[in-house]
Amino acid sequence: MRGLIGKYIRFNLAAAMEYRVSFVIQVLGMALNNSAFIFFWLLLFDKVGDINGYGFTEVMLLWSLAAAGFGFNEVFLGNGRYLSRIIYQGELDVYLLQPVPLIPNILCSRMNVSGWGDLAYGIILFLLSQELTPLWIFLFAVSCVLAALLFSSINLFYHSLTFYMGNGENLASAAYNMVLTFATYPGTIFKGASTWIMHTLLPAALVIWIPTELILHFSLSRALFLLAGDGILVATAYLLFKGGLRRYASGNRMGTRL
Amino acid sequence: MRHIRKYAKIFQCTFRDQLAYLSAFVTGQIFFVVIIFVFFSLWKVIYGKEGLIAGLSLTQTLWYLTFTETVELSKARIYLTIQNEVKEGSIAYALNRPYSYNGFQTARAMGESLVKMIPILILGFVTTLLFVGPLPGYARALPFGLVLITGGLLLNTLWMLNIGLLAFWTEDVTPFYWIFQKLIFILGGMFFPIDFFPDWLQQTARSLPFAFSAYWPALTMVRFSRHAFLTGLTGQVVYIILLGLTGSLLFRAAQRKVHVQGG
Amino acid sequence: MILDIKGLNKSFKSPVKAEGLSGRVKSLIKGEYREIRAVRDLSLSVPRGEMLAFIGPNGAGKSTTIKLITGILYPDEGSISVLGMDPHRQRKALSLKIGTVFGQKSQLWYHLPASDSFSLLGSIYNMSAGETERRVAELKEIFELGDFLDQPVRKLSLGQRIRCEIAASLIHSPEILFLDEPSIGLDVVVKARIRDLIKRLNEESGITVFLTSHDAGDIEKLCRRVIVINEGTTVWDGSMKEMKYSLLNRRIIDVKLEEELNLDLPGVSILKNRPYSAKLEADLNRADMKEVMETLIRNNTIQDINVSPIPMEEVIAHIYEGRTAGEAAE
The missing domain is CATH 3.30.70 (Alpha-Beta Plaits)
Structure with a gap:
């Protein structure tokens, strides 16, 4: 499987290089796109002071983690966001007929080029805006990979609903985007019942907020709690997908094929 | 008269077509409510105990953001349509039809935008009302605000028309759209009123075209004055004419390019 | 027997599309379904080395049956044994021994040369780089891919692409090859060529071939045994010779x-x-x-x-008539 993932990365890159100019424009465009938010926060913090414990530097940490984690997911596990389409158009067949672990095979087989822009942006922003101690760099790298894993689990969870209730593509992409939106604001601004949702159904807290706070003030017990939460999320998504496979209709159900 | 009917028909067809996308519509609405909720949470903390920031109250700021989001989320992404038509070559058929291509795309996009706008306005009204209460002077400002919101939609449509036409020269125009969108986000005052900007930036930002897509329509709604309305309207007219012109120049250049390359 | 199916059943639920806006809202809430029995009480067995054609009108259940056999779909009822394995329980183990070509679902990467896809598939099927290389060289010769193996797939003609597609499905030297409508959209010359290749493959390597097609020519030229399926169940099972004599x-x-x-x-x-x-x-x-x-x-x-x-639909009607006539005679 490891060799296969390497090949997927290499061939995806090679395919992207068939349209080199488009690749460069997309990567730079996405990085520039994200940079706009630096100005937003700069202008905002110029006017107001600290926001529930978050200053400019802390928000930049939050942002760099969100961008890098999201970018990592889009680049290396990029097929997740197309899962509904793969399910209802019957394209899962191809993956089901291959003798490798199904979920990694699906997720890794596509790369979304603009994700490179997010990934590069996140890493550069981290390098420029944060203190570079070995511990921070280590925690940032680990959090990045974990965030990508959770983003993929969110995709897997919501897109698996397509097995059960017809095309869930819109719902899934809305959920994915909502988590990303929440993740780019300090978690401390949210109060009450909404924070429950952000720890469960739209787990921006697990993906970005708690890791950010752990980088800022590391605590082992909190880190273990986080890992347990991550485990539950990954397992839930996995089980939902596995259960859905039994109902897989290989393009026969939707009546979309004319 | 006949011309108006022609574009009205295009408008009408798109209107009906849009109604078909029910589930995409519903999730889009949910996303809108979530965005307002995020803004509410953020600004509530920022305002804390302060009554006014840059002359605006929390209530006014949140309503302001609801209106800028309304313009943003009602956008019909015609740059994608145009890019696809250029890529597939189907634009060649549109070239010798008895209407202007730019006029057709604009009418179609406006049809789509206005359909999207109405439910967003209503939903925005209810949601924002629940979060921060009524907006003082809403009823009086509404007719003027609607004119400027529509103007903002038209302005955005023309931007996207120009961006879409760039597809004749470059493979993928999406990054240009991203950059345009972010200019509206920041310089256009979509994420917060230009009044919050540092002094040196305020004057420039107010007169740049981006402000007329977001800032002026929303400001007219939350802090109505005849001056604000007229400034907004004048700016919109000027920039609509300008972008219309660059659009037709781009289109003519593209046509020449197509003729040279033989389509 | 390389393949044994007993009492297989599979049905799909299909949402009933309602008309108009109010109908759509209603169906969102209530969710009315119509059940379609795609495969009903199907039994069949196939010996090793067989060239078998599976024919029937559109929607007869041909593809569903193949998908059940290959482990893509879960059966509702009945037992399937392929090479002694249960496809949906031992999907991965089975996939090492079967090859599949599904008309519209490509295994090849559109923007890359087919040789890259072959190398990737080699990794997927746990083959070493050397093994993959040797196998690709073999397939290259059999399928005459030499001229275009290193060109991006998007630049190939349909005939070249389907040759690559079939070669790709054989990279791991499977024991059974499933071909679902392999000749759709091909011209006569290419069709004949593909048939020759498949025939040669079967004769030389003894691979079992399971073919579905609309094309009576494919079936006539290739297969020794024909199974006609309609509404999810076998309506005729016999040798090509018999089929030719009595039906075609x-x-x-x-x-x-x-x-x-x-x-x-x-x-x-x-x-x-x-x-x-x-x-x-x-x-x-x-x-x-x-x-x-x-x-x-x-x-x-x-x-x-x-x-x-005679069109396939009428052939099937003939089969039904024959059967009822036969039953009456008894």
């Missing part, structure tokens, strides 16, 4: 003439006879096509002529 033995002849038809031959029945045009059915067991043609041309002034086999 008729031709429909449409002629346009300058006068009334003048023809009387044994084995030729006249279905329609109008001034200037006629429709005939020739039974090839009793009439010789050459003779029919010669007589037609000798006795008549012909403007236009069209000969066609």
